[in-house]
Amino acid sequence: MPQKFDYIIIGSGLAGLQLAYALSKDPYFLKLKIAIIDPSLKETNDKTWCFWEKGIGKWDEIIYSTWNHGKFISSEANIELKLDPYSYKMLRSLDFYSFIKSALKSKTNFHFILDEIVEIDEISSIATGKEGNYIASHFFDSRIDSRYLEDSKSTKIFQHFKGWHIKTKTPVFDKSTFTMMDFRIKFPESTSFTYVLPLNESEALLEYTFFTPFLTEDPVYDTYLKRYIKEILKIDEYEILATEKGVIPMTDHNFHDASSSKVTKIGTAGSWVKGSTGYSFKHTEKKIAQLIANLKFGKEPRDGLINNRFRWYDAIFLDVLNRNNEQGEELFSKFYSKNSPQAIFKYLDEETNISEELKIMFSLYDPEFVRSFFRKLF
Numbered sequence: 001m002p003q004k005f006d007y008i009i010i011g012s013g014l015a016g017l018q019l020a021y022a023l024s025k026d027p028y029f030l031k032l033k034i035a036i037i038d039p040s041l042k043e044t045n046d047k048t049w050c051f052w053e054k055g056i057g058k059w060d061e062i063i064y065s066t067w068n069h070g071k072f073i074s075s076e077a078n079i080e081l082k083l084d085p086y087s088y089k090m091l092r093s094l095d096f097y098s099f100i101k102s103a104l105k106s107k108t109n110f111h112f113i114l115d116e117i118v119e120i121d122e123i124s125s126i127a128t129g130k131e132g133n134y135i136a137s138h139f140f141d142s143r144i145d146s147r148y149l150e151d152s153k154s155t156k157i158f159q160h161f162k163g164w165h166i167k168t169k170t171p172v173f174d175k176s177t178f179t180m181m182d183f184r185i186k187f188p189e190s191t192s193f194t195y196v197l198p199l200n201e202s203e204a205l206l207e208y209t210f211f212t213p214f215l216t217e218d219p220v221y222d223t224y225l226k227r228y229i230k231e232i233l234k235i236d237e238y239e240i241l242a243t244e245k246g247v248i249p250m251t252d253h254n255f256h257d258a259s260s261s262k263v264t265k266i267g268t269a270g271s272w273v274k275g276s277t278g279y280s281f282k283h284t285e286k287k288i289a290q291l292i293a294n295l296k297f298g299k300e301p302r303d304g305l306i307n308n309r310f311r312w313y314d315a316i317f318l319d320v321l322n323r324n325n326e327q328g329e330e331l332f333s334k335f336y337s338k339n340s341p342q343a344i345f346k347y348l349d350e351e352t353n354i355s356e357e358l359k360i361m362f363s364l365y366d367p368e369f370v371r372s373f374f375r376k377l378f
Helices: 014-025 093-104 146-150 218-232 281-296 308-323 325-337 341-348 354-363 367-377
Strands: 003-010 034-038 048-054 065-067 069-073 078-082 086-092 110-114 117-121 126-129 133-141 156-168 177-182 192-200 203-212 238-251 263-265
Touching: 003 014, 014 034, 014 093, 014 281, 034 133, 048 093, 048 281, 065 192, 069 325, 078 325, 086 093, 086 341, 093 110, 117 133, 156 192, 156 218, 156 308, 177 325, 192 218, 203 218, 203 238, 203 325, 218 238, 308 325, 308 367, 325 354, 341 354
Parallel strands: 003 034, 003 133, 034 110, 069 177, 133 263
Antiparallel strands: 048 086, 065 086, 069 078, 117 126, 126 133, 156 203, 156 238, 177 192, 192 203
C-alpha cells in the first residue's frame, strides 16, 4: 500500500529543502503530513551558493563568508564594486543541508525518505519510486525533464564551471574583495571568465566559468585554472583542498509549463533560476514565499511565480549571447561600467520599474539586441 501524505516534496536540494523549511516555520501547516523524497542523503559539500542581499539575512548563521567589495575585470576595464547597502554572501551546500535537516528533525509531521521517484500518476495521485509508492494531495517536484533540450524554440546557454579551493604557502589574497568576473584568461571565441572568492589571506575558491552553447572536457577547466593562478595571481606553489563542478541551464525554456493542478514544479524545474545569470538562491526564497501565500489563500501554488517581463529581458540577452558568444566580455563590460552595483542587483532581483529597466537596456545597446528583440517578440 502507498504511504500517504498531504504534501510530497520530490528532491532535497536547494528548492526542496527551502520549501520544507518554510512550511515547517508556518503554524498553518503544522497538522499536515509532509514527505521529502530524494535518492541522496545530502551528506557532502557538492556545491556553493552565492547571493547578495541587504543587511541581516535569514541564513546568516550558516554563511561561510561575506564581502562588501568586489571587482569586475576585463581586457579593457578594472572596475571597483562598492556594494553597500548590499553584501555578497557565500553558503556551502553541506552547511545548508545540515541546517535544514537539523531544524526538521524535531518536526514529527516531516518525513525524509530515501528513494528515487520514477513517475507521478496524477489521476491516482500516486508517485512511484524505486523502493515504494507514495500518495499525496499535491506534489512539489524539482526533477528536470531533460527533454527541454529538444525544444527548438528556446535558447540554451550552459553555465558550466569547475572550481578549486586552493591554499597557498604565503599570504596572497585580499579577503575584503571578491572578483565577480575576470576575463583576462579567456577560452577562444567564447564568454568565459574566472570567478574568485578569497576566504582568507592564503585560501580562495577559484572557478573557471563558461556561459556558452557548448560544454567542454574536464582538462580544459584545469588548463585555464592553472593559467589564471600562474599568470594572473603569480602563484607557483599551492595545494588544492577541494574541487567542485557544475552545469546550470541558462535558458528561456518554460520549465514551469510542466506544472499542473496536482504537481508544482520547483527550482530549476519550475523556471526559478535567473535565465541570464544562473543565480537561484534568493529567487528561490522569493518564489517559496509567494507559493506559501498561495497555499494559505486557496490559490494554485504556482500563481504569480513567473514574471514574464523579466523572462523576456533574459530571453533577449540569451539570444544575443547564443548567436554571438564571443561578445560576452564586451556586454558584461558595458553592464558593470555603466551601471552601479546597486542598480545591477536591483535589476537582477527583478525589483526595478520600467524606467530603471530601460536605463539598463540602453547601457547594453548593440545592434544585436535589436535583432534579438524582434526574434523573441514573435
